[in-house]
Amino acid sequence: MPALRNKDCNYISNKEIKITFDGKSYSAYEGDTIASALLRNNIRLIGRSFKYHRPRGIYTCGIEEPNALVQILNEHNEPNTRATVKKAYDGINISSQNRWPSLSFDIGSINNILSPIFSAGFYYKTFMGPKGFWKKIYEPLIRRTAGLGKPPKNFRSKSIHQNHNVDILIVGGGLSGLIAAKKLIDTDNEVLLVEQDSFLGGILKNSNKVKQIDGKNVFEWVKETEKLILKSKNIKILKNTLVTTYNFTNHLIALEDKYSGKKIDVSKSELTLHKIRTTHTILANGHIERFISFRNNDLPGVMLASSFEKYIERYGVTPDEKPVIFTNNSSTVSLVKSLINLNCKPSAYIDARKQEDIEDETKEYLSKNNILFYPDSEVEGCEGNKKVEKVYIRNSSNKISSINATMLCPSGGFNPDIHLFTQSKGLVKWDDKIISFKPDTAFQNTITLGSVSGNYEFKNLCKEINKKLSFLKVDDLNLEIETNIRDNLSIKELWETKTNKKSKWSKSFIDLHNDVTTKDLKQAINEGYDRIEHLKRYTTNSMGTDQGKISSINSLGIVSKILNKKIEEVGTTTYRPPYAPLSFAAIAGRSTYEYYDPERKTPIHNWHIKNNAVFEDVGQWKRPWYFKKNETETMHQAVQRESKQTRKSAGILDGSTLGKIEIKGKDALEFMNLMYTNAFTKMKPMTSRYALMLGEDGMIMDDGIICKINDKHFIATTTSGGAPKVFAHMEEFLQTEWPHLQVYLNSITEQFTTFNISGPKAREIVSKVFSDIDFGNEKFPFMTFKTFNYKNTQARIMRASFTGELGYEIYISPQHALELWELIFKYGKDFDLVPYGTETMHLLRAEKGYVVIGQETDGTVTPIDINFNWMIGKKKKDFIGKRSLTRSDTAREDRKQLVGIVPLDKSQFIEEGQHIVECENLPSKIKTPIEYLGHISSSYHSPNLNHCISMAMIKSGNKLMGKKLFVSTSKGTKNIPVEIVSPVFIDPENKRLTS
């Protein structure tokens, strides 16, 4: 079927395109939205509704659309796209949503008959019981049916962010926005004009309400004005850009669709998120027409009157030649004129206002054109099979008659689009003249112009704009605006018509998107939800993706009538950003996948990959977790092998990720004494010490080894993840509490690559690698270090260990790191040297009873709790956290303390995180709480002891040595019998470390 083209239209090109809807191909024109393209092909049924699966069509012609949501199958398979906004292009493939098996026959529509179940608050009422139903039946069911379209798979969007700093932002390029921009041409203000559509002009192009401006045809005037703006040196225009968010401090977010009306080029960014900072914001974002509730006001074929007019004027398509018009105001006469211009004629014109309130011109125009006129009447409802077929009219004497028609165009008046104004925290007030809320007091530098400010009169527009922009000291602009309609909106309050219930299928909707009926509102109030914020959540009214743009004020109207209050007393719900759905892809910008967070790799990283390392994320670092010897080796096997071999011969760990901080300056010693628990004063130069850092609350924050070069120079190591935190902590105290200390801090984490070699053969290996250094126990005792020159770079070797074996830590410049690592392996081969990862590191330290900050500790553990009393410099006058260690709660004896745990039956394995209890079995049904004594913080199978070893934090642990207790398991109610032991399982005398 050829596409309809009813009228010469300046905004649609003659170029024909092909679109596909639900598998069928149709013709349309370039510039069409999906909605106008479908209307051009006489398609009215577009989708099924959210809850009742009722047939739905196109209701509006813009961003306010509640019904016509479609899935775009090409591109990213984008669901819930508004057909009235998304531009069609050649080859676009569209499908309808929320129907099965097909759009015209949908099984889900049975919900409509079951509708008593789905009334207000049904989520709260229906899913209450019986027990177990939620998990097995309700949740899977809701998950399957919730939402409309299907989410895209393998989605990878590209979008970018752009920042703007301007003096004035104009939101909306309609008549008011253009007049404001024209006034600002070539002034000193930097101006950004943002328009959501692909063209400027707004109402000038969407209706035939304005005839001429300054004697020029509106199309010419817009073209001329746009040219002037583009020529100006200070105004920039962004089209296809929607302002979604108005934040504090005049910070606004706008989303630009760069591929509006074009097929997306997947190699380029398709969306730009504009972050705009401005001194003044001019809101000229217009108004939105609202609907009226009547019986079956959701049938395909019901379309708002001004939207109908927009399809004619803007897209050159006439959705219907003989629609019925139903209004409560004077604006709809322009639609009649548009139709008459096309030699079409409305089937009837129904005006809810009294005969004497209706303008004489309107009455004359209707009678001149012989149009069926019903003053003081209402639409009672409409009926038909998946489309409007019959319209029922209740006249002034309460008689109902019907006429045949296929479309019905209601107009319930206009709401100033106050969404952005209220987001900016501006106050609104009720205006009885336009029967709507309008902006009152601005909270920021916000100016509203034209219909968004509640001014619907064209002849006053220039005066209003001149007055409101006079503070900018720009010249007045007076335009002669000639209109086709009476300028003042005379409107009668009407939210819902009186209806006669005819069948269960009959419904009068207040929210088309979420399927909320006017009956639901009444029911919610009866059930006590009479506050508008409660009522909204209870009924889900205005909570759809359209946010009730055409209906939310109507619901206030209906509620105010039921409560017998004024609408301004009922109040509005809070308007929150975004104004319209904003894609997460746009917010994320470039921060996705591998760009989301930086990955840090050590200089040895590629060697690890070559040697089959499996990596673990530690903060931003990639660390080898374990090394796979062959394809079939499991993690458990690898870790057991690495651990065993390290204790037998030697192992090497890439410890480059450890944080390293250099502390220098006259007062470095005093500073270190304040930051760490240990006493550094008597410590000899060129020695090192394990140290603890506490928070002011006395809890362990971080640990590390401190190397003292002299009293004015220290190097501290931190945990891999803790480095930024420790560095910031030191900086904070230096700046805020002790600015008198002369200390300089320097992060040198990346300046030194670190290897830890440990095991009985470690000395032999390093002696071969660094042949001129004496590694003998006397010359190089435990916890000392040496600095030396390595290929003209400074290197450092420290004798320290985190495994309990003889160990050396090598600090080397990254540029020589890999060659040294390979050299160590060259010599290490003869000694059976094995590379090991973080899992083996954890296992080996657990065998030795060393704690890991963040595993044994959790921010509630003091040094005393883990038997580190010896690390506290008690003679020091002060250090961070010292005073807290003697607080009554911190000094309690029944705090959780660190112990070791082994199972009595050595074949059993204890799981990390399990609870330690006194009972052998857990009851199958727990009625009273079972006393919890503590938890397992670390647990491993020790290859060197050949049974499970665990560390635990347990109440009064130190007093429980040798006691038999039980540990729960994740399998069943039978607990594992265990014994409390010392947490040091290997070499308690430290012989291996120190010899």
Place this chain on the structure above:
Amino acid sequence: MILINCPYCGEREQSEFTNGGEAHVIRPKDPDTLNDKDWGQYVFYRSNPKGIFYERWVHSHGCRKWFNAVRDTSTDTILKIYKLTDNKPDISEFQSSLKSPSGEPAVGSGNFAVKK
């Protein structure tokens, strides 16, 4: 997102900064002389007013300097920024600028129209 005028670098986006909580909480000179209650007060207790608040910020993704700010917590307006070495500005400097968004009641928040 608000803009913060770092006294060392100039105006930058909030995302470059980290908030450091209440300002002018001085670490006791001699902690051992304090009883548990007074020490606990220093470690754990901070005020959280609606309205004028003296707080600390650090330009963590910039010069890494700490400084103080006076912020109206009900509107997020920063009323004054000053260096650590500057004197604490008197509250009388700011009292008059207190203005809640949407004119909501001074205590609590919510829908003004309903509250009435």
